[in-house]
Amino acid sequence: MNILIIDDDLCFSKIIKKDILSFFSDFYDDISIEVINTDFKKVVEYSTIDLIFLDIDLKTKYNGINIGQYIQSNFPKAIIVFVSSHEELVFSALSVRFFQFVRKSKYQTDIIKVLKQIKKHIDENIKKTVIRVNGRSHVIKISEIIYLMSIGHDLIIKTINNEFTIYSSLVKFMNEVDYKELVQIQRNMVINLNFTKDVTRIKVIMFDDVEHNVGRKYQNNLIEKYEEYLLK
Structure with missing residues (x-):
């Protein structure tokens, strides 16, 4: 499973990568997690993306909505999880068919729930x-x-x-x-x-x-x- 984390917060990226790896390593052997913190246009270099955790509010000319639209167009079965410290941005994200939304302010509560939902979705749909x-x-x-x-x-x-x-x-x-x-x-x-x-x-x-x-x-x-x- 190819997982991508796109977030300009390096510290948060390390935390979520550790939690994702810890959760999925109990179920799957073929896990690859890569993190993009700065050069967000690198997303076009990927040939396969199964799951992406994507910060909506990237502090650059790129934003999570545009990247999410690109992912949706080029990897239609990818599971998109938006992440943000601004909960109100969930409404902006509705232009993209995303799977879930993780609030950084409620991270410990949200991440466990979302990872379990992703696991259930993968088991039921990714054959x-x-x-x-x-x-x-x-x-x-x-x-x-x-x-x-x-x-x-x-x-x-x-x-x-x-x-x-x-x-x-x-x-x-x-x-x-x-x-x-x-x-x-x-x-x-x-x-x-x-x-x-x-x-x-x-x-x-x-x-x-x-x-x-x-x-x-x-x-x-x-x-x-x-x-x-x-x-x-």
Whole structure:
């Protein structure tokens, strides 16, 4: 799990990093925590962010709202937790789909509650699967799959960082992963709603502006799944 802390308060960053590591190390082995205290534009260098603790009131030309919007656009499944000593800023944060808000003035009370909520969310929503490519096993996060495309007996799995080709049918893979935000739009194609920019009954526009037509057979189901997704 890749965790990022963005806060211009060095002392607070050390405290929250220690608490996060202490809590999650009891449950997960693959924890990586990085802290950004000054050069906030470094956030664009990351290829994967699972969880971010983000100070809203950064005392620079950058602010937590703008960074949060960038995270939301580029890492749609990232868990965003805003942090601030100014509780009233929670209203400004509503322009970003964030998970929780930690008040620095009530830190000891808030952090335990929020970390437990994050753990519950991860256990319920962040699923992984193992695929085999050329005799090697690869673990991929289902949430990072952008699309699946079936060509003959091969299945192309496009993720955020890689593209894999395995011997499998689309139906078989979908039954195995059971992930609601993967939705079939064509006979041989499934897309992840988290990576869509616009969805209509007949067309899907992905985050990279690539357009896909929706087969007539799949239109009603797509709209139904998309409406459920928007209400989450």
